[in-house]
Amino acid sequence: MIKGLFETHLFVENLETSIDFYKNTLGLQQCYFETERRAAFFWIGKPKEAMLGLWEKPKSEIEKRHFAFRCDKEFILNHASAFLKQNQLQPYNFLKDGTDQPMVFSWMPAIAIYFNDLDGHYLEFISILEGKARPELGVISYDQWIKVTAK
Numbered sequence: 001m002i003k004g005l006f007e008t009h010l011f012v013e014n015l016e017t018s019i020d021f022y023k024n025t026l027g028l029q030q031c032y033f034e035t036e037r038r039a040a041f042f043w044i045g046k047p048k049e050a051m052l053g054l055w056e057k058p059k060s061e062i063e064k065r066h067f068a069f070r071c072d073k074e075f076i077l078n079h080a081s082a083f084l085k086q087n088q089l090q091p092y093n094f095l096k097d098g099t100d101q102p103m104v105f106s107w108m109p110a111i112a113i114y115f116n117d118l119d120g121h122y123l124e125f126i127s128i129l130e131g132k133a134r135p136e137l138g139v140i141s142y143d144q145w146i147k148v149t150a151k
Helices: 015-025 073-078 080-086 142-149
Strands: 007-012 029-034 039-043 051-056 066-070 103-105 110-116 122-128 139-141
Touching (some): 015 029, 015 039, 015 051, 073 110, 073 122, 103 142, 139 142
Parallel strands (some): 007 051, 066 122
Antiparallel strands (some): 029 039, 103 110, 103 139
8 A cells, every 4th residue: 555655844944045955955856836835845866756845934833853865875874974064064873972973773774864954854864774683782883783793
Protein backbone atom coordinates (compact mmCIF):
# COMPACT_ATOMS: atom_id res chain seq x y z
CA MET A 1 0.00 0.00 0.00
CA ILE A 2 2.47 2.70 1.14
CA LYS A 3 5.54 2.96 -1.06
CA GLY A 4 7.33 5.96 0.43
CA LEU A 5 6.99 9.49 1.72
CA PHE A 6 6.09 11.95 -1.02
CA GLU A 7 5.99 15.32 0.70
CA THR A 8 6.56 17.27 3.86
CA HIS A 9 5.80 20.89 4.70
CA LEU A 10 7.33 23.59 6.86
CA PHE A 11 6.10 26.94 8.08
CA VAL A 12 8.63 29.73 7.49
CA GLU A 13 8.69 33.35 8.59
CA ASN A 14 9.91 34.88 5.32
CA LEU A 15 9.03 32.96 2.15
CA GLU A 16 11.47 34.74 -0.17
CA THR A 17 14.40 34.24 2.22
CA SER A 18 13.50 30.57 2.65
CA ILE A 19 13.13 30.09 -1.11
CA ASP A 20 16.63 31.49 -1.53
CA PHE A 21 17.97 29.14 1.16
CA TYR A 22 16.39 25.94 -0.15
CA LYS A 23 17.04 26.80 -3.80
CA ASN A 24 20.44 28.49 -3.79
CA THR A 25 22.06 27.09 -0.65
CA LEU A 26 20.74 23.52 -0.61
CA GLY A 27 20.23 23.27 -4.37
CA LEU A 28 16.62 22.08 -4.44
CA GLN A 29 14.64 22.65 -7.64
CA GLN A 30 11.70 24.98 -7.12
CA CYS A 31 8.68 23.57 -8.94
CA TYR A 32 5.82 25.88 -7.96
CA PHE A 33 5.07 29.21 -6.29
CA GLU A 34 1.67 30.36 -5.14
CA THR A 35 1.46 34.10 -4.41
CA GLU A 36 -1.99 34.22 -2.83
CA ARG A 37 -1.39 31.40 -0.36
CA ARG A 38 2.27 32.42 0.21
CA ALA A 39 3.64 28.98 -0.55
CA ALA A 40 6.55 27.52 -2.51
CA PHE A 41 7.25 23.94 -3.48
CA PHE A 42 10.51 22.15 -4.27
CA TRP A 43 11.38 18.78 -5.69
CA ILE A 44 13.66 16.75 -3.44
CA GLY A 45 15.89 14.59 -5.63
CA LYS A 46 14.38 13.72 -8.99
CA PRO A 47 11.28 15.70 -10.03
CA LYS A 48 7.98 14.13 -9.01
CA GLU A 49 9.56 11.69 -6.52
CA ALA A 50 9.45 13.78 -3.33
CA MET A 51 8.46 17.33 -2.48
CA LEU A 52 9.00 20.00 0.17
CA GLY A 53 6.39 22.72 0.69
CA LEU A 54 7.14 26.02 2.42
CA TRP A 55 4.29 28.11 3.82
CA GLU A 56 4.77 31.62 5.14
CA LYS A 57 3.33 32.15 8.62
CA PRO A 58 3.92 34.63 11.46
CA LYS A 59 6.83 33.64 13.70
CA SER A 60 4.40 32.86 16.54
CA GLU A 61 2.81 30.09 14.42
CA ILE A 62 6.07 28.35 13.50
CA GLU A 63 6.82 25.11 15.33
CA LYS A 64 10.25 23.67 14.66
CA ARG A 65 10.19 20.41 12.71
CA HIS A 66 12.73 17.80 11.65
CA PHE A 67 13.34 15.94 8.43
CA ALA A 68 16.35 14.40 6.68
CA PHE A 69 17.73 14.62 3.16
CA ARG A 70 19.05 11.32 1.78
CA CYS A 71 22.63 11.86 0.56
CA ASP A 72 25.61 9.80 -0.57
CA LYS A 73 27.78 8.46 2.24
CA GLU A 74 30.89 10.02 0.65
CA PHE A 75 29.30 13.49 0.68
CA ILE A 76 28.45 13.18 4.37
CA LEU A 77 31.88 11.80 5.29
CA ASN A 78 34.03 14.11 3.19
CA HIS A 79 32.12 17.27 2.36
CA ALA A 80 28.97 17.91 4.42
CA SER A 81 30.52 19.77 7.36
CA ALA A 82 32.65 21.97 5.08
CA PHE A 83 29.66 22.64 2.81
CA LEU A 84 27.53 23.71 5.76
CA LYS A 85 30.23 25.96 7.21
CA GLN A 86 30.83 27.57 3.79
CA ASN A 87 27.14 28.49 3.82
CA GLN A 88 27.23 29.89 7.38
CA LEU A 89 25.41 26.87 8.80
CA GLN A 90 26.62 25.08 11.91
CA PRO A 91 26.87 21.28 11.56
CA TYR A 92 26.22 19.31 14.73
CA ASN A 93 25.96 15.76 16.01
CA PHE A 94 24.93 13.89 19.15
CA LEU A 95 28.38 12.56 20.01
CA LYS A 96 29.01 14.96 22.92
CA ASP A 97 32.66 15.15 21.89
CA GLY A 98 32.80 18.81 20.81
CA THR A 99 33.23 17.97 17.12
CA ASP A 100 31.06 18.53 14.09
CA GLN A 101 31.90 15.18 12.52
CA PRO A 102 29.13 12.95 11.20
CA MET A 103 27.73 10.33 13.56
CA VAL A 104 26.43 6.81 13.08
CA PHE A 105 23.01 5.76 14.32
CA SER A 106 23.93 2.13 14.92
CA TRP A 107 20.36 0.88 15.14
CA MET A 108 19.77 1.55 11.40
CA PRO A 109 22.79 1.78 10.62
CA ALA A 110 23.14 5.23 9.04
CA ILE A 111 25.63 8.08 8.98
CA ALA A 112 24.27 11.60 9.53
CA ILE A 113 25.02 15.22 10.32
CA TYR A 114 22.49 17.84 11.48
CA PHE A 115 22.06 21.56 10.83
CA ASN A 116 19.28 24.14 11.19
CA ASP A 117 17.55 26.17 8.50
CA LEU A 118 16.84 29.90 8.83
CA ASP A 119 13.72 29.28 10.96
CA GLY A 120 15.42 26.79 13.26
CA HIS A 121 13.98 23.63 11.70
CA TYR A 122 16.22 20.62 12.38
CA LEU A 123 17.56 19.36 9.06
CA GLU A 124 19.76 16.35 8.49
CA PHE A 125 21.92 14.82 5.78
CA ILE A 126 21.71 11.02 6.10
CA SER A 127 22.92 7.91 4.30
CA ILE A 128 22.06 4.32 5.17
CA LEU A 129 25.17 2.21 5.73
CA GLU A 130 25.65 -1.35 4.59
CA GLY A 131 25.87 -4.01 7.22
CA LYS A 132 23.96 -5.29 10.18
CA ALA A 133 22.28 -2.98 12.66
CA ARG A 134 24.01 -2.81 16.04
CA PRO A 135 21.56 -0.94 18.32
CA GLU A 136 23.57 -1.78 21.43
CA LEU A 137 26.29 0.63 20.20
CA GLY A 138 24.04 3.70 20.29
CA VAL A 139 25.26 6.83 18.50
CA ILE A 140 28.96 6.60 17.69
CA SER A 141 31.54 8.16 15.38
CA TYR A 142 32.11 6.69 11.94
CA ASP A 143 35.66 5.73 12.96
CA GLN A 144 34.26 3.75 15.91
CA TRP A 145 31.69 2.14 13.59
CA ILE A 146 34.42 1.01 11.19
CA LYS A 147 36.51 -0.42 14.05
CA VAL A 148 33.59 -2.32 15.58
CA THR A 149 32.19 -3.67 12.33
CA ALA A 150 35.60 -4.66 10.90
CA LYS A 151 35.90 -7.39 13.52
